[in-house]
Amino acid sequence: MNIGDVAEASGLPPKTIRYYEEIGLIRPQRSGNGYRVFSEADAHKLIFLVRARSLGFSVEECRTLLSLYEDDTRASADVRTLAAxxxxxxxxxxxxxxxxxxxxxxxxxxxxxxxxxxxxxxxxxxxxxx
Amino acid sequence: MNIGDVAEASGLPPKTIRYYEEIGLIRPQRSGNGYRVFSEADAHKLIFLVRARSLGFSVEECRTLLSLYEDDTRASADVRTLAAxxxxxxxxxxxxxxxxxxxxxxxxxxxxxxxxxxxxxxxxxxxxxx
DNA sequence: GATAGGGGTTCCAGTTACTGGAAGGTCAAG
DNA sequence: CTTGACCTTCCAGTAACTGGAACCCCTATC
Incomplete structure (x- = not known):
C-alpha cells in the first residue's frame, strides 16, 4: 500500500502519516523509488492511533499504548492508569x-x-x- | 508600576505581559532605565484580558474586544457576535x-x-x- | 567600595500536533 | 511526449505562551 491508500483506510491525511513516521510511531518500508510501503500491520497501527487520539490520548500516550499493545506480558493496570x-x-x-x-x-x-x-x-x- | 506589580495585580506572569506587549495588546511606557512602566489603564487592560481569556476568547478576539471597548460608538451587536x-x-x-x-x-x-x-x-x- | 539579592531587560528555543506550500521525482494513460 | 495524479523532502507557520541564558539596575549591607 502507498501512503494514499493507508490515508484513505485510516482517515488520516498523508501529511499526518508522514509526521507519525518522523516521530517514530510507525516504520513503513521503502520501495525502490523511495515511496513508503505500508503493510497491513502498519495500517492497523494507524487505525489504532486514530482511535486512541479520538479518545483524547496524547501522541506520547499513544506511543506508550502501542508499545503496551505489542507487549503480551503487559499488565492491564498500566493501560488503565493511562486511560484514567x-x-x-x-x-x-x-x-x-x-x-x-x-x-x-x-x-x-x-x-x-x-x-x-x-x-x-x-x-x-x-x-x-x- | 513595574511589571512585577501588574503581574501581581492581574495574576498574569511577567512573561505573558511581555508577550502581550510584543503582540501589541498593550503599550506600556518606558522609564529611563529601560523598565516598562504601567499605568492604571494598562493594569485595567490586563485584567480585562485575563477575564476575556478565561471566558474562552482567543487572543485575537481579545484584541477586537479591547478595541470595541475603547470605541464608544461601537454596536453591542458586534460584541455579541464575538461572544456567541x-x-x-x-x-x-x-x-x-x-x-x-x-x-x-x-x-x-x-x-x-x-x-x-x-x-x-x-x-x-x-x-x-x- | 565591593558584593549580594531581587528586581528588570533582550533574545532564542521549545512546546503540541499537525498543516501549508514549494520544488521536484515517478508512474500510468493517452 | 506530455499530462495528471501520485509521491518525495524540506522549510515555515500555527496558538499562546514558557524556560533559560546572558546581562543590566537598584538598594542594602559588610
Missing part, C-alpha cells in the same frame, strides 16, 4: 468549559446585540467582580 | 469531550486493571466497531 489519566484530563477540561459556558451564555443572553454601544459583556469584562 | 461565536466553540468542544468521556469511562470501568495482560481498552483500540 486521560479521562481525568477530559473531565477537568469539561468542568472548565462548563464554567465558561455558564458565564458566557449568561452574558450573551443579557446583551441585546443591537447598534447601541452599551453592552453587559464589555461591562463585565471591564469590571469583573472578585 | 466563542460560546458556540465552547459548546462544540464540550460535545466532543462528552463523546470521549462516555467512551473512555466505559472502557476504564470495564478494565480490571491488574497484572494480567488482557485489557478491553487495548482490544477496543485495536478493533473499533464501525
Amino acid at each position: 489519566a486521560a479521562l481525568e484530563r477530559i473531565e477537568a477540561k469539561m468542568r472548565e468549559l462548563q464554567q465558561m459556558q455558564g458565564a458566557l451564555s449568561d452574558l450573551v443572553h443579557r446583551c441585546h446585540g443591537d447598534d447601541r454601544p452599551d453592552c453587559p459583556i464589555l461591562e463585565d469584562l471591564a469590571a469583573p467582580r472578585a | 461565536a466563542a460560546l458556540e466553540r465552547i459548546e462544540a468542544k464540550m460535545r466532543e469531550l462528552q463523546q470521549m468521556q462516555g467512551a473512555l469511562s466505559d472502557l476504564v470501568h470495564r478494565c480490571h486493571g491488574d497484572d494480567r495482560p488482557d485489557c478491553p481498552i487495548l482490544e477496543d483500540l485495536a478493533a473499533p466497531r464501525a
Whole structure:
C-alpha cells in the first residue's frame, strides 16, 4: 500500500502519516523509488492511533499504548492508569468549559446585540467582580 | 508600576505581559532605565484580558474586544457576535469531550486493571466497531 | 567600595500536533 | 511526449505562551 491508500483506510491525511513516521510511531518500508510501503500491520497501527487520539490520548500516550499493545506480558493496570489519566484530563477540561459556558451564555443572553454601544459583556469584562 | 506589580495585580506572569506587549495588546511606557512602566489603564487592560481569556476568547478576539471597548460608538451587536461565536466553540468542544468521556469511562470501568495482560481498552483500540 | 539579592531587560528555543506550500521525482494513460 | 495524479523532502507557520541564558539596575549591607 502507498501512503494514499493507508490515508484513505485510516482517515488520516498523508501529511499526518508522514509526521507519525518522523516521530517514530510507525516504520513503513521503502520501495525502490523511495515511496513508503505500508503493510497491513502498519495500517492497523494507524487505525489504532486514530482511535486512541479520538479518545483524547496524547501522541506520547499513544506511543506508550502501542508499545503496551505489542507487549503480551503487559499488565492491564498500566493501560488503565493511562486511560484514567486521560479521562481525568477530559473531565477537568469539561468542568472548565462548563464554567465558561455558564458565564458566557449568561452574558450573551443579557446583551441585546443591537447598534447601541452599551453592552453587559464589555461591562463585565471591564469590571469583573472578585 | 513595574511589571512585577501588574503581574501581581492581574495574576498574569511577567512573561505573558511581555508577550502581550510584543503582540501589541498593550503599550506600556518606558522609564529611563529601560523598565516598562504601567499605568492604571494598562493594569485595567490586563485584567480585562485575563477575564476575556478565561471566558474562552482567543487572543485575537481579545484584541477586537479591547478595541470595541475603547470605541464608544461601537454596536453591542458586534460584541455579541464575538461572544456567541466563542460560546458556540465552547459548546462544540464540550460535545466532543462528552463523546470521549462516555467512551473512555466505559472502557476504564470495564478494565480490571491488574497484572494480567488482557485489557478491553487495548482490544477496543485495536478493533473499533464501525 | 565591593558584593549580594531581587528586581528588570533582550533574545532564542521549545512546546503540541499537525498543516501549508514549494520544488521536484515517478508512474500510468493517452 | 506530455499530462495528471501520485509521491518525495524540506522549510515555515500555527496558538499562546514558557524556560533559560546572558546581562543590566537598584538598594542594602559588610
